[in-house]
Amino acid sequence: MIGIISDIHGNHVALSTVLNKLDELGIAEVICLGDVGGYYCQINECCETLRQRNIKTIMGNHDWYLAKGEACPRSNSANDCLNYQRKVITSDNLAWLASLPERALVHDVDIVHGGWNDPIDEYVRPSSEYFAAFAGKYFASGHTHVQHVWSNGEKTYCNPGSVGQPRDGDPRAAFATWDGNSFHIHRVEYDIGKIQREMALAGFSPYYSENLSKGASIGGKISAL
Template sequence: MTIAFISDIHGNFEALKSVLSKLDNLGITDIYCLGDTVGYYSQINECCNELRKRKIPSVMGNHDWYMAGGGFCLRSKSVNDCLEYQKRVIDKENRDWLKALPIHLRVGHIKMVHGGWDNPIDEYLSPNQTYFDRLEGEVFVSGHTHVQSIHKFGNKTYCNPGSVGQPRDGDPRAAFATFTEGIFQLHRVKYDMQKVFDLMKLAGFNDYYYGCLKTGANKLKKLNE
């Protein structure tokens, strides 16, 4: 059986559609989301609706937490600008769904959080041997950094599937990962960015808020968004 992991969709429905289409073509139906369905881009309801319709299990990310009632981000004005807009347009059903998301998920021997195991919602994890030596388990998956990676530490494996909606590793294509018979594989797919740009403009946002999508760059790296 193959399992797919997606993360950090951030209201980018165009990217999500491309990823899910690829997974459908691969015949993969067991999909897990590592959080941050919302944040940044304008189609948050479409993204939440799609995950809810497909019954894709998800953990809570920091942007999900902000949207569910956790206030605003203390380190980024741009995040809060997007949140102010999204809190006005999100459907009640989707806000309630975000509020009910768990902090941890587990499927078989695979452990999932959004950030890290010291702070599941908002830890920027830098994978290393010492970190994972102190954790119980063998297979770990998380998102939050928007950077795809696979690491082996003895008998332990860690994977970050990267970001569906806002990659920050120099590759603008939407990212996800699959897990088959104990082996992770990283994937990328193209999507229609222009529609995202057009919708953001209609929502009142300029290129500063979406320009990073063109190159897969972290436009606000110093702010650790």
């Protein structure tokens, strides 16, 4: 059994809660589908926890923005958060983000952050037609922040949802597990008020974190499959 996490986005409060739950479940191996960076203020704590626990991590689009010094093309709010993280991230943690691979195969699961046409920044809507183009049986990616499992009997896909910024209307931190044959999705409550207070201490207005109480993106949008 392995744990699958994604889209932490600098929210160490949520990450710690999810990892504690995985420990309670007796799951020693965890993989991360990217976006350690972006949005919330605890980027160093998140990087250091993943590094200390030797959690295999692949690169997400926000990790890429940080590593390459690029801006997010879609969101001024995201860029405000990235600019903050660029000021506080340590050189070691930035180098670690820059070293992350874009794709990996772990226990027969083909993993990327976005999709298999664009590992960094594709939003996958799973279908038989989509996965017919790719070899393999089991697939997992993040990026959409919407948790679900899809299967057509031949191919199975899992999006574990977001640890640090769920967008499906459920504010609980999301993750998944893999038992070698099936994906299982999980949610766990965490102290949302704590990360909101940390964001305020870092100089952010409530606009940048009030969405966490709603399970929405910054600005309040709730996403669907």
